Amino acid sequence: xxxxxxxxxxxxxxxxxxxxxxxxxxxxxxxxxxxxxxxxxxxxxxxxxxxxxxxxxxxxxxxxxxxxxxxxxxxxxxxxxxxxxxxxxxxxxxxxxxxxxxxxxxxxxxxxxxxxxxxxxxxxxxxxxxxxxxxxxxxxxxxxxxxxxxxxxxxxxxxxxxxxxxxxxxxxxxxxxxxxxxxxxxxxxxxxxxxxxxxxxxxxxxxxxxxxxxxxxxxxxxxxxxxxxxxxxxxxxxxxxxxxxxxxxxxxxxxxxxxxxxxxxxxxxxxxxxxxxxxxxxxxxxxxxxxxxxxxxxxxxxxxxxxxxxxxxxxxxxxxxxxxxxxxxxxxxxxxxxxxxxxxxxxxxxxxxxxxxxxxxxxxxxxxxxx
DNA sequence: GTAGGGTTAG
Numbered sequence: 001x002x003x004x005x006x007x008x009x010x011x012x013x014x015x016x017x018x019x020x021x022x023x024x025x026x027x028x029x030x031x032x033x034x035x036x037x038x039x040x041x042x043x044x045x046x047x048x049x050x051x052x053x054x055x056x057x058x059x060x061x062x063x064x065x066x067x068x069x070x071x072x073x074x075x076x077x078x079x080x081x082x083x084x085x086x087x088x089x090x091x092x093x094x095x096x097x098x099x100x101x102x103x104x105x106x107x108x109x110x111x112x113x114x115x116x117x118x119x120x121x122x123x124x125x126x127x128x129x130x131x132x133x134x135x136x137x138x139x140x141x142x143x144x145x146x147x148x149x150x151x152x153x154x155x156x157x158x159x160x161x162x163x164x165x166x167x168x169x170x171x172x173x174x175x176x177x178x179x180x181x182x183x184x185x186x187x188x189x190x191x192x193x194x195x196x197x198x199x200x201x202x203x204x205x206x207x208x209x210x211x212x213x214x215x216x217x218x219x220x221x222x223x224x225x226x227x228x229x230x231x232x233x234x235x236x237x238x239x240x241x242x243x244x245x246x247x248x249x250x251x252x253x254x255x256x257x258x259x260x261x262x263x264x265x266x267x268x269x270x271x272x273x274x275x276x277x278x279x280x281x282x283x284x285x286x287x288x289x290x291x292x293x294x295x296x297x298x299x300x301x302x303x304x305x306x307x308x309x310x311x312x313x314x315x316x317x318x319x320x321x322x323x324x325x326x327x328x329x330x331x332x333x334x335x336x337x338x339x340x341x342x343x344x345x346x347x348x349x350x351x352x353x354x355x356x357x358x359x360x361x362x363x364x365x366x367x368x369x370x371x
Numbered sequence: 372g373t374a375g376g377g378t379t380a381g
Binding site: 170192195196198199202203204205206226227228229230231233234260261262263264265266268269272295296297298299300301302303304305330331332333335336 | 372373374375376377379
């Protein structure tokens with residue numbers, strides 16, 4: 001239902017302060033308009049936004065609605081930047097109820113303002129809407145940067161949100177573009193943001209990109225954490241640069257970074273993948289010296305790695321060790337080993353394993369193949 | 372938020 005026109009329309013403060021350049025050609029850029037604008041119009045807009053009266057009422061005059069331009073809104077947002085919730089409500093009011101076509105600048109001002117107040121969810125949501133406009137990562141970054149500089153923002157998390165958004169939408173390479181632009185402007189992403197990006201790159205098998213990005217950021221002072229080192233080790237392993245993978249771990253250790261068993265498991269898996277199982281076993285044996293313990297993944301990875309090079313007896317020994325330590329082997333490791341033992345005709349060990357498993361209540365599916 | 376098990380995007 002449409003609200004009726006106010007009884008005293010002349011009290012609408014906006015009506016008295018319409019911008020002078022109503023007849024400006026539609027092609028004139030907002031920048032040209034800026035200088036000529038009646039400043040009262042914008043400040044009255046701000047008053048209305050902050051005031052108690054109904055926005056619907058104040059903006060019901062079609063003349064006002066039609067003379068309101070994105071650069072006016074930008075100014076109102078800036079004047080209310082300390083109150084991002086209010087600014088957002090106004091922004092949404094215009095967008096939802098007036099179908100107002102906001103400028104990219106308005107989006108960026110609000111995104112930064114919301115982030116400064118830790119209002120990340122609405123900031124992300126705004127960013128998503130902005131990205132629907134199909135801007136290039138370069139364009140979005142430049143717009144964010146302009147407002148970032150203009151308002152002397154204390155937090156650069158708006159840029160992080162952009163990178164995170166690209167990662168979530170599987171646009172990892174666009175995320176890389178943004179991180180590189182950030183670096184050029186001496187803005188460092190959060191370690192968590194970067195880790196999300198690096199893991200996205202690993203998932204999409206852009207391993208060389210992981211190495212490059214890591215170097216670029218460490219060179220400008222970023223301090224990697226265990227997660228970041230793990231992504232590096234994984235990438236190096238996939239690229240078969242096992243020596244460098246080892247070096248990265250040594251480097252992390254010498255820098256006092258507390259690695260978990262996961263990083264070592266990644267290296268162990270890499271070594272197994274390239275048939276360097278004995279080195280992998282060595283890594284596992286050195287874990288206790290670092291205050292770490294081999295876990296299920298360590299053992300299963302090694303057992304499968306040993307099967308790959310037909311070392312079923314050693315695989316069997318490790319399997320026993322892991323069962324003794326109370327781990328229940330994965331179906332994959334179990335089946336791999338059983339199948340190998342069976343093929344080699346080592347039925348004895350195979351049945352030994354079946355009995356051991358019976359004791360802990362696990363029966364491998366592959367028993368069906370052992371008839 | 373990082374790891375293993377045949378598994379990979381665009």
